Amino acid sequence: MKACGYYPGCSLAGGGVELDLSIREVSKAAGVDLREIEDWNCCGATAAHCLNHDLAVALPYRVLSLAEEQGLAEVLAPCAACFSRLKGTNLRLARSAELAGRVRAVVGRPYGGGVKIVNVNEFCGRLAAGGLKDKLSKPLGLKVAGYYGCLLSRGEGIVEGEDPENPSAMDAVIRAAGCEPVSWNFSTECCGGGFSMSKTEAVVELSAAVLADARAAGADLVVTGCPMCHSNLDMRQRSMGSEGRGMPVLYLSELLGLACGLKPEALGLNRHFTDAGPIASPLSVRGERRPSECGASRNTSTPGGR
Amino acid sequence: MRRFPKYVNAGRALMARIGVFICHCGENIGRTVDCPAAAAEAAKLPGVVLSLDYKYMCSDPGQQMINKAIAEKLLTGAVVAACSPRMHERTFRSAAAQAGLNPYLLEMANVREHCSWVHSERAAATAKANDLIRVMVEKVRRNKALFPIRVPVEPTALVVGGGIAGIQAALDIAAGGGKVVLVERSPSIGGHMARLSETFPTLDCSQCILTPRMVEAASHPDIRLMTYSEVEAVEGFVGSFEVTVRRKARYVDPEKCTGCGDCFNKCPLKKIPSEFDAGLGSRRAIYVPFPQAVPNKPVIDAANCTMLTKGKCGLCAKVCARGAIDYKDQDRLEKVKAGAVVLAAGFELWDHSAYGEYGGGRLKDVIDGFAFERLASASGPTGGEIRRPSDGSEPKTVVFIQCCGSRDDKKGKGYCSKICCMYTAKHAMLYRHKVHDGRAVVFYMDVRAAGKGYEEFVRRAIEADGAEYVRGRVSRVYRRRDGKLVVKGADTLVGRPMTVEADLVVLADAMVPRRGAEKLAQLFGVGCDTDGFYSEAHPKLRPVETAAAGVFLAGACQAPKDIPDSVAQASAAAAKALGLFAKPELEREPVIARVNKNLCVHCRACINACPYGAAKDFEIKDRAGKLLRVVAEVNEGLCQGCGTCAAVCRSNSVDLDGFSDEQVCAQIAALE
Numbered sequence: 001m002k003a004c005g006y007y008p009g010c011s012l013a014g015g016g017v018e019l020d021l022s023i024r025e026v027s028k029a030a031g032v033d034l035r036e037i038e039d040w041n042c043c044g045a046t047a048a049h050c051l052n053h054d055l056a057v058a059l060p061y062r063v064l065s066l067a068e069e070q071g072l073a074e075v076l077a078p079c080a081a082c083f084s085r086l087k088g089t090n091l092r093l094a095r096s097a098e099l100a101g102r103v104r105a106v107v108g109r110p111y112g113g114g115v116k117i118v119n120v121n122e123f124c125g126r127l128a129a130g131g132l133k134d135k136l137s138k139p140l141g142l143k144v145a146g147y148y149g150c151l152l153s154r155g156e157g158i159v160e161g162e163d164p165e166n167p168s169a170m171d172a173v174i175r176a177a178g179c180e181p182v183s184w185n186f187s188t189e190c191c192g193g194g195f196s197m198s199k200t201e202a203v204v205e206l207s208a209a210v211l212a213d214a215r216a217a218g219a220d221l222v223v224t225g226c227p228m229c230h231s232n233l234d235m236r237q238r239s240m241g242s243e244g245r246g247m248p249v250l251y252l253s254e255l256l257g258l259a260c261g262l263k264p265e266a267l268g269l270n271r272h273f274t275d276a277g278p279i280a281s282p283l284s285v286r287g288e289r290r291p292s293e294c295g296a297s298r299n300t301s302t303p304g305g306r
Numbered sequence: 307m308r309r310f311p312k313y314v315n316a317g318r319a320l321m322a323r324i325g326v327f328i329c330h331c332g333e334n335i336g337r338t339v340d341c342p343a344a345a346a347e348a349a350k351l352p353g354v355v356l357s358l359d360y361k362y363m364c365s366d367p368g369q370q371m372i373n374k375a376i377a378e379k380l381l382t383g384a385v386v387a388a389c390s391p392r393m394h395e396r397t398f399r400s401a402a403a404q405a406g407l408n409p410y411l412l413e414m415a416n417v418r419e420h421c422s423w424v425h426s427e428r429a430a431a432t433a434k435a436n437d438l439i440r441v442m443v444e445k446v447r448r449n450k451a452l453f454p455i456r457v458p459v460e461p462t463a464l465v466v467g468g469g470i471a472g473i474q475a476a477l478d479i480a481a482g483g484g485k486v487v488l489v490e491r492s493p494s495i496g497g498h499m500a501r502l503s504e505t506f507p508t509l510d511c512s513q514c515i516l517t518p519r520m521v522e523a524a525s526h527p528d529i530r531l532m533t534y535s536e537v538e539a540v541e542g543f544v545g546s547f548e549v550t551v552r553r554k555a556r557y558v559d560p561e562k563c564t565g566c567g568d569c570f571n572k573c574p575l576k577k578i579p580s581e582f583d584a585g586l587g588s589r590r591a592i593y594v595p596f597p598q599a600v601p602n603k604p605v606i607d608a609a610n611c612t613m614l615t616k617g618k619c620g621l622c623a624k625v626c627a628r629g630a631i632d633y634k635d636q637d638r639l640e641k642v643k644a645g646a647v648v649l650a651a652g653f654e655l656w657d658h659s660a661y662g663e664y665g666g667g668r669l670k671d672v673i674d675g676f677a678f679e680r681l682a683s684a685s686g687p688t689g690g691e692i693r694r695p696s697d698g699s700e701p702k703t704v705v706f707i708q709c710c711g712s713r714d715d716k717k718g719k720g721y722c723s724k725i726c727c728m729y730t731a732k733h734a735m736l737y738r739h740k741v742h743d744g745r746a747v748v749f750y751m752d753v754r755a756a757g758k759g760y761e762e763f764v765r766r767a768i769e770a771d772g773a774e775y776v777r778g779r780v781s782r783v784y785r786r787r788d789g790k791l792v793v794k795g796a797d798t799l800v801g802r803p804m805t806v807e808a809d810l811v812v813l814a815d816a817m818v819p820r821r822g823a824e825k826l827a828q829l830f831g832v833g834c835d836t837d838g839f840y841s842e843a844h845p846k847l848r849p850v851e852t853a854a855a856g857v858f859l860a861g862a863c864q865a866p867k868d869i870p871d872s873v874a875q876a877s878a879a880a881a882k883a884l885g886l887f888a889k890p891e892l893e894r895e896p897v898i899a900r901v902n903k904n905l906c907v908h909c910r911a912c913i914n915a916c917p918y919g920a921a922k923d924f925e926i927k928d929r930a931g932k933l934l935r936v937v938a939e940v941n942e943g944l945c946q947g948c949g950t951c952a953a954v955c956r957s958n959s960v961d962l963d964g965f966s967d968e969q970v971c972a973q974i975a976a977l978e
Contacts (some may be wrong), residue, residue: 165662165782185784185792216787 005072016227018268030131055262080226139178177259208244322353329363388424467650469497471861478880494599544856701809711816905959913952920944
């Protein structure tokens, strides 16, 4: 893989900026040229399909059409929601010629259906097995709970090659980073998702249960590929009881970057609410200061660039 | 088909006088095809002397119309334009025969399945019906009278499968005077029923009602048991099947063995998971599956025995006082003659590892129904005490999840497995009888307890034995660090999610056909449905017959069934087999291939192509016995009338009776 289309979506410019930073860093290290789609627009996220199903297809359609026009056969959509919307649109268009015709008329652009959408788990998996193979110089030696949530485990025909109840795409990446994937129960439980603002207490409860199970399984940290999950798990820890607090939550791409010896700041690790510093520090990796032991003192962290 | 004393006309001596009878099939045909118009059109065809339409041609008045027409109009042939010949060809041909017309001079034009059911536009459908009728008239004009072929019947039934269905069928056939060969794959007969603890809805002990039957089958003079054997090949046809059975190497001579048990008590390999105990108990490398096995003679499991794999040990041969152990034993093939076959191949449980949300088969304390049966059985690995597999402790809360793989066409099977509601109620009941302070929670979709005493049984589990029934699905089962299984589900009657902390979870896995069942079906020419269950000839009216003549079905190989249903069907299959044996000879359809020996150049294409081995070499000799020529010939008894030989014949010397080249070409020409 030399070049890959890139669709950052809105969250990578905002709450999920660490995902953007780390993806760009690891791609650079792997020699992959990320080519951002020019003039991209919103994927519609959860809002569009709640209002109008055609709109929910038309918005990603325009993005896909632009990508095709710009000669991008493959596009990485790191945000799990963007991935789901874009790939889901490909699927819907392929299933219904009538819908494809209607949306084409609305958007006023052609799209042949030839753009393949890749999610962050697949992308990191490929880098770990490909361009980064010889660069994973810093085995981290941590126990890692791979958290998939809903959008990276579910959707028939969208997330492919996975058991939706027991996904495993992250395992190979975690191992490539010199870590051990833990076997735990909550890898696909809901974090609370978009209720973050409207029903915060429900999100706190659900996310705390996820973190508590990861801790009970002996995990030093949780990795995820979804900016929504990340913000719920990372940002809401201060409202949780002790069962949820102090668990570092990283993006899968950050873990991969650390294992390549990239600078933690460059990957965005200083921007997390829950301090991921101890993991990033080379000293801790050798086992003197395991992150789970210093879990209670996380409120000293600075809320990064937000 | 019955014998016909005399026929008005046996060939084509007369000018063609054909009658056409068009059926409305209520509205099934009449709604789409203009039957009176079709009748008027058919009347114009050459050779047609009469053309009628009627609401129900298969009814008594309809058949009378045909009878009367044959007698009064001296018909030489008839075409009934109605449903598929698979449905009523037999009916109409019998009617024709009664009126004195050779039945093979009557043909059906399928204007229902091939026309009215698949078209909606009336004019076009009527035009197509006209075509179909015209084609058949052309064929009938060239039909010849055919006479049934008579074959002797071997009054022996081959019963495949030694579970309760197979045992019942064997006993009933033997009681009716037939002989039986009972072939069973495993070392003992008894099947799944031998593994059960108690049976619903009366809670009588499964072993107590089954084992006497097993002994009866084994000791009956007219039943021959072939255990540890599998059907390898099938030749022949109804009345005289010749079946090759593979007798797997037992490494123990059953004639010498007394069943004393010294061998398996001394066998040093103690930790092989017992199939009979659903992997909860263990067995040796030389073993009988369970103490009440019939025959009570051990076999050696060649995959695990170190003497057979590495040539080391030999302990069982040393301790056997009778010298019954033979490490050099080999599989043998044995041929069995049978007039009828009963397939009772049984079922197995669906593998629930496809359900990741229930642990995907990775959680030790999430077990299937058979494992629970073995835990609850007095002869089971725990002596009838309910113990959980992971640590042997007594579970204080057991969750039963119904419809695991049933009624789920995404991950499992679309059908209802029928027996799970009942055995889950039984499990909950047995558990509460054994663990008085325990909680039994049952998650269900609907309780389907249709059967004599069934609903009462479920009420008893709920009301008298305190099983907690929760209507809803379980979304997830996971193991907490402390070993508890957390069961998250929904109580849809209250409309709330609920969580149960359980010690043991029992999944009511769907019933699926036995592995290898499809291969067995293919050997006998029996069809399977999309789920792999054996197809009956008609779902309502011929539930034990199959599309293969002389092959009958019994038990859960056809569809999920409980013990009473399996036994009832087995008896029905036995009655069908005995019906075949009631006459010394059998009449077969005379549609067979014939070789024109004057034309045959003996290229052997037909001999190589015939799937039934019916085409053979035939030597033409002069009176002095001198060989003149070799040609091909078709054995009437073996030919199934498939027509493969006629299709491959290069010299055009093979014709199929009733489907001759002349007839088929005339039919095609009639369409132009």
